[in-house]
Amino acid sequence: MFNEVKPEIADFIEESRKQRNERRDAKARSVSAVVIQKNWRSFLIRKKIIQRFRSEFDSKIFGRNECKPTQFVPAIELLRYVKCLKFQYNPTSDYERFQVLIRYIVSSVETNDSKVSYISLALRKPTLVEWIVITKWLFTTVVQNMGSLDPSIPSDSKVLNIYLSFLLVHSNCCQWPLVHDEKLKPAMSRLGSTFLQHLVQKRLFEHLNAILQKGLARHTPALTKVSLTGVFTIAMRPLIYENFPQRLVISFTVNILTIPGFILHINSMMNEAYDIIMNERLCSKIILTLYSSSEEFDNVLSKLDGSYVLCLIANLVQLSLLETDILASHCTEFCVVLSKFMHYLGTYVGNKKSNHCSWHPILGWFAQSLDNSLQSAMSFVTSQLRLLWNGRMVRLLFADLYAQAELNLPEVNASDAGSCSTSHISPIKTTPTMNQHGPGVPSKAEKLAVLGLLPPISRRRSKSSGSDVDGYGYRVRHGLSSFLRQITNSSAHSARFRNKKERTNNYIPNLSTRHPDSPGPSDLPKSLKAVCMLYCFTSGSLKEIRSAILAGLSLGDLLPRMWRLISCCGSVRDWANVIINSQAVYYLEPHESHLMQIFASATSNLLSILDDAELFELKKSFTVDELCSMGSFFNHLIYESVIMVPDPNQLKLWSPSCKDDNKLNKTNESITAISNSGNKSAVHSTNPPTTMPNLFTVCLRLLSVIYERDSRHLFTPPDFWLISNLKVSAFLADLRKPKPHASFLLKHIPHIIPHKERVILFRDFVRDDKASLGIHTRTNWLTDDGPVGAVITVHRNRIVEDGYQQLANLTSPQLRMKIRVQFVNEMGLDEVGIDLDGVFKEFLEETLRRVFDPSLNLFRVTNDQRLYPSPTSHLQESHLQLFEFLGKMLAKAIYECIVVDVPFANFFLTQLLGREKAGCYSFLDELATLDRELYKSLSYIKHYDGDVSDLEFTYSYAEDCLGQVIIHDLCPGGRQISVTNDVKISYVHSVAHFRMYKQIRAQTASFIRGFYSILNPDWLAMFSPPELQTLISGDSGSMNIDDLK
Incomplete structure (x- = not known):
């Protein structure tokens, strides 16, 4: 539609466009030059002003003696110099100037001179507003600088004290010495509250957390008593001024009470801490805040790692012992809050090490990392946590249980009184001169255990003649008392407690x-259940x-x-x-x-x-x-x-x-971790979190x-463990069907069935197993029917060797089948006779008699002539293979109902049944049968009243092996770890465990492997160790004529 543009017109348009762009760029360059020149001149002017202000500040403030100025400038001029420093303040280049300024201000306040004191500016109406603005800036800068200080450096420690002095003086306006008019104090109080609110807004608690982490999360605290007092006071003031609002309580809890050992250190270093905690009821307000608001509780957990939750728990525990009233008036709330924290920790605790877990000396394998500072301070946390199950805390929490006379030990006759523990028969309600072990009165060991952890007696309440339980028990005991009263008055239970002497067998x-x-x-009562809940979650986490x-x-x-x-x-x-x-x-x-x-x-x-x-x-x-x-x-x-x-x-x-x-x-x-708190390699757990x-x-x-x-150790009457209303015939019929209830009961509590019936049941299991192999009950004793597993030839003078050579490599089904034996006499001739089980029985009895002979050094005998594997059996060639063969031969004897005279030690039978892993067996109980002298030594250590470390034992065991002393570590690095009162119980059990289990672990494992290749472990699970011995060797009791009919 349009004609084509001529070339000369297009060139003209393009030239015009270029000229417009050049004019626009020139104008932009001109404007930019003006702006640059303007900013450059502004920068130069500001630089000159800053240099002049800094010079003026340095000449009047910084150039003076930094510690004690001999001459102070008027307060009005000081305000101007502070403004000079505030103008274009550089945290890096002006860092030292600011320190000197704060020191100067603190010194001027100490003069109490209205002309030079910095505080006097607040009392002058023309300067008040400007003074408030400047002071807020000073507060903000002080708090920020505090977070970067390291209390372990002496120079930083001094600066920290100056900063804390400034904050403490200027945040407590009512205590200024220049304020004499009482009418001004309400206004000054509001002013102090304003400053504290400003501090909180400027992350006061977070910066205090940083300084406390550097000062207390260490092997040795770096914060001095003065510094720690200042930090605690300034942390408490916002809460006190604002009457403990919820948001500040949570912030205090998250940032201050999560410091490892914080309450421990302030209690030992700060005399005023106890009074502040008691007067302000700090623990009660924290617990009630966390208890009343689930949102705030979840908020606390969302801000903390698991390790810091543990530190919080430890501080709350010690805090409750300083303010014991909480254990009376708010016992349920206290226990519920701590239980929830413990449950939260339990969700991160794993059973096995993995790449996502790290080793924690208290929690075990933990699904969060543990930094080095926490690792260093974990001993303080452990000391605080121990207070939770210390005798005093236990008596305080269970005060209502201790107070009930109905729950005292029933009276005993005169013959038993001499052997009974006095703590069991003494009444709970006592006079002021209480029994040494009465409720709330710690023993000597308990006092030593909490030395430095609890407030001194002089700082406790004046009711020193009584116990803590008596001091507040009347407020919490009514619940359990009412409960027991209902039981006593009920028709079903009244006779049981009205006359305790009517107890029968x-x-x-x-x-x-x-x-x-x-x-x-x-x-x-809910309070009692809450206390039990706390200890359940504590022991589980x-x-x-x-x-x-x-x-x-x-x-x-x-x-x-x-x-x-x-x-x-x-x-x-x-x-x-x-x-x-x-x-x-x-x-x-x-x-x-x-x-x-x-x-x-x-x-x-x-x-x-x-x-x-x-x-x-x-x-x-x-x-x-x-x-x-x-x-x-x-x-x-x-x-x-x-x-x-x-x-x-x-x-x-x-x-x-x-x-x-x-x-x-x-x-x-755990002992190794406590003694050597080095770093553990990170591990990863694929298992879900475990609970109790x-x-x-x-x-x-x-x-x-x-x-x-x-x-x-028999202490029950005959047939004690039988269930009277259980019909054995019906139970056995249910087993054969099978029904899950009968199978479950047989597996876990087989003792409810008479021993004779269990033996019959075992024989039925064996008979069924033989039937599965094609071995049927013999109807004619003169015939040899059924499959034969092996036919062996044995020389009389080489019974053990020939038997081992021909039977050791047979499979389990072959060994369970019939084995026929052909004896060869000393002349090399086959003995005449047909083996219809009698010859094999003779072979088996003779083999077991020889191999269990202690002179062969495969087995030894205890003091009561009971057999157990020899720790030095390795001197025999292929000793583990021999043990496996012995296990098979003994199992074959049981399988074929052949009674052999082989009395085993009870601890070996326990391991044969696998009961040593169930957590209900103590090797120490039977150590006396194996090594009476060692048992006496360990018993002496266990009951030693003094400091066990004075005996200079290490966590190791020295063994005399063929004239050479060999030291075995009971834990990694055990020979370098001293045995103390804290680990003496673990030590004596570890020695017994080593002596009776670890020393013969390889031999026992081989014997068990051979034993259970013949017998099903479930068949023997229904017998106790003594009952298994009866199954092996028969009953040693008197003969029952009825059994022979």
């Missing part, structure tokens, strides 16, 4: 349904010190009191319902299951630690009658729990291998502990 527990007017487990926690709960008569409360609180079926219901819900609120859980856990631990002399002669903790009643109660409890569920596998047994396998090795790793074992498992473990103890 009838240990059958109450199996009937609870009467409606009688309170049950769910009616227990702090895996590496779990034994110490449970041992702390075992002191005194707490566990017997718990047992008397449990035994009177509802029937067995009531507690069985608690077990069943606790499977589906993991309670984070106080629940009756927590009482049973902590009792069963602590009692299992206690009974595993106490030796026979302590338990039966000294009668520490429980009486024999109470042990019997506990055994019967838990025996029926487990039975009722199993039959009440449709599928017993729903009980979800917690495998002991997760926790108790290699328990001593884990303890030794379920209630059914804990109760089953306690039952196993009592039963195993009774197996070694």
